[in-house]
Amino acid sequence: MKEKIIKTALEHFIQYGFKTFTMDDLAKELGISKKTLYEHFATKNILVEACLDSFIDTMKAFDFTQGEGSIIERIFANNVKIQQMYKVTTNRPLWELQKHFPELYERLDAFLLDTNFEWIDYMLEQGRKEGIFHNHINEKFYKAFYVSMNLARCSPKYFPETEFPLWDTILNSTEYFLRVLVNEKGLKELERVLQSQRQQSAG
Incomplete structure (x- = not known):
């Protein structure tokens, strides 16, 4: 019964x-x-x-490195997987967690920070191997840039959801984060993936 309660509660906490x-x-x-x-x-x-605890365990088990295609394709595919897994449509759960359960929010924030940094390290390595990212990237600065911009993206002060729907904002942010990294070959791959995303959305 406990597992059912946790599963149901998490689904609805994320929605509402x-x-x-x-x-x-x-x-x-x-x-x-x-x-x-x-x-x-x-x-x-x-x-x-x-x-x-349940959310963190699930995210730890989620292998962001798996998938087919270029690292750019996998980045967008991972966004879709997370959207399908949790059906999240708003940043409200994050705002409420921060306001009403600050200690738990700090724990989640620390976990997500570590996860994002690990993912960035992997992403940059793969992008270089595939020859689609610039070789000379200030990784420390990029990580700080990535995290600070994600914090701004989650803020209703800068991105009110009445004007910037959650997943539109995430996809746009992903595109611009990648535009900083790609070289000429990578730009062609990014445009190809974005075109495929648009076609899927239209279909």
């Missing part, structure tokens, strides 16, 4: 927010009493922590 989706909502969704829910998770904080 960690504060917005209440324990009452969860009990109704599961078809159980609130008393039964609290027998498994004494507080919402404990439940949110269990959901965070």
